Amino acid sequence: xxxxxxxxxxxxxxxxxxxxxxxxxxxxxxxxxxxxxxxxxxxxxxxxxxxxxxxxxxxxxxxxxxxxxxxxxxxxxxxxxxxxxxxxxxxxxxxxxxxxxxxxxxxxxxxxxxxxxxxxxxxxxxxxxxxxxxxxxxx
Numbered sequence: 001x002x003x004x005x006x007x008x009x010x011x012x013x014x015x016x017x018x019x020x021x022x023x024x025x026x027x028x029x030x031x032x033x034x035x036x037x038x039x040x041x042x043x044x045x046x047x048x049x050x051x052x053x054x055x056x057x058x059x060x061x062x063x064x065x066x067x068x069x070x071x072x073x074x075x076x077x078x079x080x081x082x083x084x085x086x087x088x089x090x091x092x093x094x095x096x097x098x099x100x101x102x103x104x105x106x107x108x109x110x111x112x113x114x115x116x117x118x119x120x121x122x123x124x125x126x127x128x129x130x131x132x133x134x135x136x137x138x139x
Contacts, residue, residue, distance in 0.1 A: 050084065057136075060133065060137070063132070063133045063136035063137055064128075064129050064132035064133040064136060065091055065132075066136050067132045067133070067135050067136030067139065068087060068090060068091065068132055069083075069087035069088075069091075070136075070139070071132070071135075072084075072086045072087035072090070104118075105118050
């Protein structure tokens, strides 16, 4: 008796419930196609990846990188290619340096005060990060 009830529940689920869901899916798809056809999204001008609107400002954790790219604009005297190239390649260089850092710092000593070169480089990197972040916040 119990297995007949379970079979009846399973049988009513597959054809009945699945077909009801399929009908709902097709109705929703039809509504979406109708809206996309008769009420399309307005076409804006093409995006220009090299022109940033003046009102856009990234979140705080990207402010240093954003300000670094903006500060590279001061290199216009080198040519029109210089700001974009320095802004992008400079940040790529930082990523490469972070990747290579463990291989460059191979001394036996682990205490930071016994490694003055890398300690100085770390302090400079943190200071530049803070300076560019604050500068980006107020610019």
